[in-house]
Amino acid sequence: MSRLYTEADVFCDESGSVWVGKVFTVAGFEKWLAEQKLTRRLLYVVDHHTWSPADEPSSPLSFCNRVQGIGTNYYWKKKSDGGRGWTWGYMPQLWLAVIKGEPYVTVGTHPSWAAPQCTHFNKEGLGIETWWNGDRERWTHPIHYGLWRIHKALEAWAGIPLTRAVTGPTNTNMPSGKKGWLFHRDARDSNKSCPGWKNDHDDLLSAWREYEKEDDVTPDEVRKIIREEMEIVWSDTVDRDQAYLVEQEIISAPRAKGKAASVSYVDSLLARVLKKAVGETPDPR
Numbered sequence: 001m002s003r004l005y006t007e008a009d010v011f012c013d014e015s016g017s018v019w020v021g022k023v024f025t026v027a028g029f030e031k032w033l034a035e036q037k038l039t040r041r042l043l044y045v046v047d048h049h050t051w052s053p054a055d056e057p058s059s060p061l062s063f064c065n066r067v068q069g070i071g072t073n074y075y076w077k078k079k080s081d082g083g084r085g086w087t088w089g090y091m092p093q094l095w096l097a098v099i100k101g102e103p104y105v106t107v108g109t110h111p112s113w114a115a116p117q118c119t120h121f122n123k124e125g126l127g128i129e130t131w132w133n134g135d136r137e138r139w140t141h142p143i144h145y146g147l148w149r150i151h152k153a154l155e156a157w158a159g160i161p162l163t164r165a166v167t168g169p170t171n172t173n174m175p176s177g178k179k180g181w182l183f184h185r186d187a188r189d190s191n192k193s194c195p196g197w198k199n200d201h202d203d204l205l206s207a208w209r210e211y212e213k214e215d216d217v218t219p220d221e222v223r224k225i226i227r228e229e230m231e232i233v234w235s236d237t238v239d240r241d242q243a244y245l246v247e248q249e250i251i252s253a254p255r256a257k258g259k260a261a262s263v264s265y266v267d268s269l270l271a272r273v274l275k276k277a278v279g280e281t282p283d284p285r
C-alpha cells in the first residue's frame with residue numbers, strides 16, 4: 001500500500017532495488033533523492049511526454065497506481081500479448097503530473113538504474129515522463145515549474161546542469177559526453193515528436209530563467225509581476241469560467257465579454273467563493 005510522500009517524511013537509500021513505485025510532492029521528491037546513492041555514470045536527463053494517457057489523474061495515489069499500471073499492461077507485458085516485453089521494474093525513472101494545479105512526482109525505476117526510455121541514451125541517461133500530450137498543447141506553467149524543480153534536484157544529486165547536452169537537428173544526436181538535458185526527439189533513431197511538437201527547448205529554458213530570477217525577488221517586484229502579467233491570465237480564466245461561476249451561484253449573471261478582469265475583480269470573486277465555502281450566501285452581484 002503506497003501513499004503520498006512529502007518533505008515531512010524520513011527517507012533512506014533505496015538504490016538497491018530497481019523498482020520504487022512511490023509518489024511525492026516536489027519538495028518530498030527533492031528530499032528523497034538527496035538520500036539516494038548514485039551508483040552509475042549519469043550524464044543526461046531526457047524529457048518525454050506520455051502522449052497517452054494525458055488526462056489529469058484524480059489524485060497523487062491514482063497517478064502512482066496508473067504509472068505502475070502502464071508497467072503491468074505495457075512495458076512488462078509479453079510482446080506476444082501486445083506489450084514491450086521488458087523485465088519487471090524497468091521503465092522511465094521519473095513521472096511528472098499536475099493535479100489540481102500542483103506538480104507531483106512518481107518514481108518508477110530507481111534513478112540509479114538504467115532503463116529503456118531513449119535509444120542511445122539509456123545507459124547514461126534518465127527519463128522524465130510528463131503526463132501530457134505535447135503534440136496537442138504546450139506544457140503549462142506548473143509543468144515547466146515541476147520540471148525545473150526536478151532538474152535542479154538532479155543537478156544537486158548528479159551534477160547535471162540545466163543546459164542542453166546536444167543541439168543538433170531532431171533525430172540526429174548521439175551522446176556527446178557533455179552533461180545536460182535533451183528532448184527524446186533530439187536522439188538519433190528516436191523517430192518521435194516527444195515531448196510533443198508544441199514544446200520547444202527555448203520555451204523551457206526561458207521559463208526556467210524566470211524561476212531562477214524569482215528565487216531572489218522582493219515583495220514589491222512580486223506585486224508588480226502580478227499586476228502586469230497575471231491580470232491577463234486571470235482575465236482569460238475568469239472569462240472562460242463565467243458559465244461555471246453562474247452555475248455555482250458565485251455570480252448571478254455572466255459579465256460583459258472583453259472587459260479585462262482587474263485584480264480587485266478577481267479578489268472580490270475569491271471573497272465570494274470563500275463565503276460560499278463556509279456556507280454563507282454571497283451578496284448578489
Ligand SMILES: [Zn+2]
Nearest residue numbers: 048049184194
Ligand atoms: Zn519519449
